[in-house]
Amino acid sequence: MIEVIGLQKIYNGVAVLNIPSMVIPQGESFGLVGNNGAGKTTFFRLILDLIEASLGEVKINGEKIARRDDWKAFVGSFLDESFLIDFLTPEEFFSFTAKVYGRSEGDLAAFYETMREFFNDEILGGKKLIRDFSKGNQKKVGIAAALIGDPHILVLDEPFTALDPSSQIRLKRMLNELQASKNMTMLISSHDLSHVTEVCKRIVVLNKGVAVKDIFTDQDTLKELEEYFAV
Amino acid sequence: MIKQLLRQEWQKALRAPGYYKNLVVSIFLGIFLLYFSAIFLLLGLVLPKILGEVLPSHSPIEVFYGLMLYICIAGLSMRFLMQQLNTLNLPPYQILPIKRSSLVNYLLLKPLFNPVNYMTLLFVIPFSVRLVVSGDISEWQAAALIVAFVFIIWFDSLSASLLKRKFGASSWGILIVVASLAAIASLEYLNVFSFFDISRQLFGFLLSQPYGLLVLLLPVIGVFVLNKQFFAQNYYPEKFNRKVSEKVSSSGDFSFMSRFGQIGELIALELKLILRHKRTKSTLYSSIIFLAYGLLLYPNKTYQDNLSFLFFVAMFVTGTLMVTNGQWIISWDGCHFDCLMTKKIDTRTYIHANYTLLIASNIISFVLTTPYFLFGKQIVFYHIAAFLYNMGVNVIVYLLMAFLNTKRLELSQGSAMNFQGMSYKNFFVVLLVIVFPMVFIAVFSIFKLSEVAVIILGALGLFGLIFHKPLLGICESVFLQRKYALCDGFRKKE
Structure with a gap:
């Protein structure tokens, strides 16, 4: 469970994020939408303790996360390329991550098996370094690495952009399966309204750092969102 | 066009996030540079005396002619090791209607506008002035000497960037440079083959002839043309990056570290x-x-x-x-x-x-x-x-x-x-x-x-x-x- 209490991030006197209170229970798939500069990435970075909150705090399972290490054991995340160690091959990166989470070689082999469809034979087996991969394949590596430690909470920023259409469909399927089988909490931001409504049961719309909509998805949600963003 | 490119390069430097922090580094470097400039100036003034004492058999200017080839080679190797390649982030400009040759000329000629490259003139100018005052050489010879050095600087910096673009800054390059310097020095030392004598006769002859400088300009033009040719064949960035993307990870299996x-x-x-x-x-x-x-x-x-x-x-x-x-x-x-x-x-x-x-x-x-x-x-x-x-x-x-x-x-x-x-x-x-x-x-x-x-x-x-x-x-x-x-x-x- 993620609790957000009076969270504010202020840059140069302007509040770029202001969330008085929000609770994301375990197992919820939480979609974050909003135009550029709405504060989506800032919110995720605050949850991952990569920036300091100006006011308020984030708690995971009742524990504060700021400047702590414990939460890292069960949170998997991929926001951008700085979450990749790009001078490694994908295998080296996965094996590093697996060891960091205390997983064995056997666990890793089983993990590769679950990722086979998503990787589509484009990731493993080569000797190419991650920095030489295309953006889309880098994204696959990053998302997979976020899943190695069997996280209870998964945070993904724009996971669908740069992926090819088939991979987008595979990712959606994989996320839905993970949610159903492991009761994983998912925080996903996206500009693609139809993708995010297909994966997430709850959608929050951010505008200039404020949550202007907080709705549970049903068959009308996509239409409602499209109307909201129409200009 | 080249003016525009120079301006954008300047803006890139000014708008880099690290610029103001780097200012302190730049000031340190500036002090460093001033110190070396002062030393070079002084060196130029006392050089006639030193050269006269080292090799009394020749006049100072002759010794200096003898050293010029060495200065040229040393300058080339220094630049090969130290000079940053002038790179322009090409792709954004390649799609604009800018003539290809302007871009290439810009890449090639920009280093020649860098004042640091002309540091050697700081001792050549006082040196030649001193010799003119003492009546060893004429004003014409002094002027020719200075112009010859400008040509040497152009030659060095153009050929260094060509070599660097061709061979990359691999550790082999450094080894080859060091080895060839050692070879030249030992040939000279063992009296097998004297670059000193060749240089003395060559520059002595060229710089006393009215058209000698034009002959010196030829190698400069030659390297420039070679550079242009290199770009004609390797204009697309993928050609430059080829080495990088082909490289596969072979270095380093540190799996034994995992036991810790x-x-x-x-x-x-x-x-x-x-x-x-x-x-x-x-x-x-x-x-x-x-x-x-x-x-x-x-x-x-x-x-x-x-x-x-x-x-x-x-x-x-x-x-x-x-x-x-x-x-x-x-x-x-x-x-x-x-x-x-x-x-x-x-x-x-x-x-x-x-x-x-x-x-x-x-x-x-x-x-x-x-x-x-x-x-x-x-x-x-x-x-x-x-x-x-x-x-x-x-x-x-x-x-x-x-x-x-x-x-x-x-x-x-x-x-x-x-x-x-x-x-x-x-x-x-x-x-x-x-x-x-x-x-x-x-x-x-x-x-x-x-x-x-x-x-x-x-x-x-x-x-x-x-x-x-x-x-x-x-x-x-x-x-x-x-x-x-x-x-x-x-x-x-x-």
């Missing part, structure tokens, strides 16, 4: 980082040269009584790897810092891994420098004290200072004369690490107690080692205070 748990994993990661990036790798190679630094100084009688200086050398030599690579610790993780901060790696483990890496590099350098023990008991004493001091005190100083440097290290750049990722804080490290022990010993030596001072420094180091756990605890809390500043700084690309 997470710390071992992190150290294996840093070792791969060092071996897979140009900048860190070439720094590592250059530290081999630094290891030999003591050979220059220990046999020298003038330094043997200067104990604080001796201790400095001992510290430098026994800590070579830390001095060269340790200054980049943490900031070389800048490009994947978010990864390290969100994966299940305890802050304590991360700090400990970096500490262990510094300690290990000190042990390696110390072992490699044990041959210096042959210089006598005093050196053994100094080396052990310096080693302890490095291990106990300087390692912690390096760690703490690394937390202050919020600029990420761009690893793919070359290393020689590269100040990217440096800030004034790096100068503080130097001050703390070098100046403090030197002053400490100097103060004690006033009372003839410098040996005691060295023992105290060694003991300090020993204390640092014994109490490394609480010291690392302090490092950890400082790191946690600095964490957000580091994350924020590392996200900014330069």
